[in-house]
Amino acid sequence: MAPYDANRHYLLCPLCKKTHAMLPKHLRRACMKKASDDEVMSVVKKAKEDAHEILQSGRMFSFDVIRGISDDPSTMRRLIKELERRHMVVTDIPSNFESSSVIPQTVQPPPTAADVQMTEPDEVESVSSGETFQCETQQGWQTENRQLMMQKGLYQKHSRDHKLLKEYATFLHKDKGLDNYRQDVDNVARYLHYMDPSGPSLRFVMQPRDKTKQYLRDLQEAKLKKRTQVNYLKSLRRFLYFHTYDADLKQEDPVLHAHCVDFLDFLKLQQTKCSKQVSKEITRKRHEILTTTAEITTPDTLAVLKLAKKDFLTVIGKVFPEESSLQMSEIMHVVYYLQAIIILKHAQRVGVAKSMTVEEWMARKPVKEHCVVGVKEHKTAAQEVAMFALTQEEEMWFDIYYTRIRPQILRSKGCKEDLDQEKFFLSSRGTPIYNPSNDLARLHTKYGIKPVSSQEARRLTETAMKTRVDVDKALVADYLTHSNATAEKHYRMKTPANILTARLILDSVQAGSSNDSEQETPCDEARASTSGSTQMDVHAAFDKLLQDHPISLDGEVPSKAARTAISEKHQRQLYERWLKAQMKLRVQHVLDQFSRRLPTEARVQAWITSKGWKSNIPRASMIVQDWKPTGSLEDAVRSDRVVKCIKSQKWTGLAFSEIEGKNRGVVTTRDFLPGEVVCDYHGKLVSHRKGEEIHRDIQLSESGYMFFFKNKGKALCIDAHEEHCECHPEKLTFGRLINHSRKHPNIKPRLYIFTSDGVEKEVILFIASQKIRVNEELLFDYGVNRKSYCGEGLDLDWL
Incomplete structure (x- = not known):
């Protein structure tokens, strides 16, 4: 069946020079995030x-x-003019092209677009046809360095679809597990275009080194910071290292390989030089901070919390007391606000918000109508634990996020189970938050406030403490988790009671000269109302739509008349939100059918077809691409697919192989994700006594194929000493040939009970304990001296 957007007309985004099936959605998410609906629709x-x-x-x-163009002395220049007059564009015009400076811009963006915050197109994924025939000739680059980059042609890049870049992108995304790999690839693509505009190639390592140095000078002349230049060099080194050592370059072209090795040394030297300049930049920035008169006061650091509180409480109210599904933008608003509380209200370092774990939240201690949270990993973790005290209201907000909102992130489509999910704050992809400073800046920008950084908030607090008595200074120094001598001197005083006292002192400092730090001015209320009214009107309209047209697997999208009756202004947004919510529901429904074994695309497509959906149909390829094990490990054997594999012994994705020094072993022919069922240990189930008798009678070479375990105190054994079992005489089973490793196991055995033909049977399933790559040998710890493999009540042993 055709995808749901097959009949859409692709329209041009005038800012990112790409066409999109859903242009309004793209503009709101990427290129015109801060623009009003009227600006977007214009x-x-x-x-x-x-x-x-x-x-x-x-x-x-x-x-x-056409004849006039061909007869013109400047044929190319005339042709470009004619194409632009017809709303078309010619891309990749060389910077030294004679007419590049006089090519007219025939279509101007809306007057207010200049006020819209620009973002790189690759920061937000969207559906694009890749066509450029409607594109305008210039983008509204706002910042000076972006304009300089554009003038020097440093934004021109090769396509990521080229083999060299595509293989590198796959390496970063699949092998390294980097979600923000596109920026890394784009850095390399820009450099390769600079070295050779005709196409990507590794031959740049044979060019004179001066051209690479000139590229770095151009970046500097474009006023990019040294830290950014270091990032470019890191991306290039990683790219070249991958093709030099992880690919087959040495066998295919030994000469080019030798040049690549030399060029890596050259890049390392350049990176070292840039790193030294980074240190100087940081020193200059610190000097600027020290010598510049502060433009904000301590109470001003909390302004964003006042303005954002109304929207924050509105979102919180949606999940309390009864949990309901939130949009990802609402979830991120909660995440940003809670981070701001830690960084601004409690004057903690950004590393505290970034590193705070679920375990640390659960271990919080109540102290006099407050709770104290301790965070181990942060900038000064080698010296002391960061601690801050939350009020009862703040504790309730954090708990609502943890119990009702965070689980929605973990259930979202983009979340991957093999990522670190022990951190308290998660991004929209389910990964730990990457940069709380950026999140804080986004929150300020949303409400039209000049961003206040963690350093500024802490510095203003420290300045305000100068007039306090020494005891108060010491307590606040501990609260701020200083790494200086003052903090070390008073470190023994850091107790929950002292943390609470410091929190109260901090409240008085942040209140400044105001009698009531929580009192909002009329101006504050007006700004909060202006910024939040549009967004909340859409939410209210959508909630009303769901009352009459609830989202279901087989439901039909509400008609335009029904949507217009609720909100004529937002009817299109209601349409898109309803479809998106139904698509999310359908995708999750499909994923639930294949919980513990990666399905094939054909199998998924057949199952989707059987549902009889006529529109808004999930794509089987995307389901397989985003698949991950779901549900509890306890329910793994409830999967029909797993039971079928147990009965048939047709475990796909595995192969036998001769392992050096081990004889035979089992290797993978595809990737396995953590928590995925790999195979079972198949054999004849006998009693423990019978297993010992068989073990004594068989030859030494066959003695390793006996699996002894206990089930609820009953000693049992799986006898697999014969290569072919009685129930599958034509097959070699995989489980019996998996080799041992105590240090590097990648699977774990787990006992399950399943029902076959009305009879309960024991089965040992091997579960992937980490991501297993293609052609990697399966290994698990035989654990002869270990009492248990898999938790309470389960005793497994191996001989």
Whole structure:
């Protein structure tokens, strides 16, 4: 069946120069995040008009026009002008092209677009056709360094679809597990385009080193910071290291391989030089902070918390007392606000919010109507634990996030089970938050406030403490977790009671000269109302729509008339939200059918077809790509697919192989994710006594194929000393040939009970304990001296 967007018309985004099936959605998520609905729709309207003009008359060329272009001395220049007049664009024009400075810009963006915060197109994934025939010739680059980068052609890059870049992207995404790999690949693609605009190649290592040095000088002239230049060099080194050592370059081209090795040394030297300059930049920045008069006061650091509180409480109210599904933008608003409480209200370092774990939250201690939270991992973790005291209201907010909102992130489509999910704060992809400073800046920008950093908040607090008595200074120094001599001197005083006292002192400092730090001015209320009204109106309209048209697996999207009756202004947004929510529900429903074994695309497609959905149909390829084990490990054997594999012994993704020094072993022919069922240990189930008798009678070479275990105190044994079992005489089973490793096991055995033909049977399943790559040998710890493999009540042993 055709995908749900197959009949959509692709429209041009005038900012990122790409066409999109859902342009309004793309603009709101990527290129015009801060723009109003009217501004977004004006861009959409202009794109539709241009597309209509192209369809109506843009495809017809008069012979006289073509002859005039061919007869013109500047044929190329004239041709480009004509294409632009028809709302088309020519990409990758060389920076030294004679007409590049005089090519007119025929279509101007909306007047307010200049005020819109620009983002790199690759920061947000969207559906794009990849066509560029509607694109405008210039982008509204706002910052000076972006304009300089554009003028120097440093934003031009090769396509990520080229083999060299595609293999590198796969390496970063699949092998390294990097979710933000696209930026890394783009850095390399820009450098390769600079070295050779004709196409990506490793031959740049044979070019004079001066050209790479000139590239770094151009980056510097574009006023990029040294830290950014270091990131470019890191990306390039990683790219070249991958193709030099992880690919087959040495066998395919030994000469080029030798040049690559030398060039890696050259890049390392350049990176070292840049790193020294980074230190100087940091020193200059600190000097600037020390010598610049502060423009904000201590109470001003809490302004964003006041303005964002109304929207924050609105979102919190949606899941309390009864949990309901939230949009990801609402979830992120809660995450940003709670981080701001830790960083601004409690003046903690950003590392405290980033490193706080679920275990540390659960271990919080109540102290006089407050609770004290301790965080071990942070900047000064080698010296002391960061601690802060939450009020009862703040504790309730954090607990609502942990119990009702965080689980929604873990259940979301983009979340992967093999990632670190022990951190308290998670991003929209289910990964630990990457940069709380950026999250804090986004929250300030959303409400039109100049961003206040963690360093500024802490410095203002320290300045305000100068007039306090020494005891108060010492307590606040502990609260701020200083790494200086003052903190070390008073470290023994750090107790929950002292932390609470310091919190109260901090409250008085942050209140400044105001009598009531929580009192909002009329200006504050107006700004909060203006910023939050549009978003909350959409939420209210969508909630009303769901009352009459609840989302279901087989439901039909509400008609336009029904949506317009609720909100004429937001009817299109209601349509898109309803479809998105239903798609999410359907995708999860499909994933639940294949909980513990990766299905094939054909199997998923067949199952989806059997549902009879006519529109808004999940793509089987995306289901397989985003698949991960779901549900509890306790329920692994309830999967029909797993039971079928147990009975048939047709475990896919595995193969026998001769392992050096081990004879035979089992290797994988595809990737396995943590928690995925790999195979079982198959054999004849006998009593422990019978197993010992068989073990004494068989030859020494066959004695390793006996699996002894206990089930609820009953001693049992799986006898697999014969290569072919009685129930599958034509097959060699995998479990019996998996080799031992105490230090590097990648699977674990676990006992399950399943029902077959009305009879309960024991089975040992091997569960992947980490991500297992293709052609990796399966290993598990035989654990002869270990009492238990898999938790309470389960005794397994191996001989």
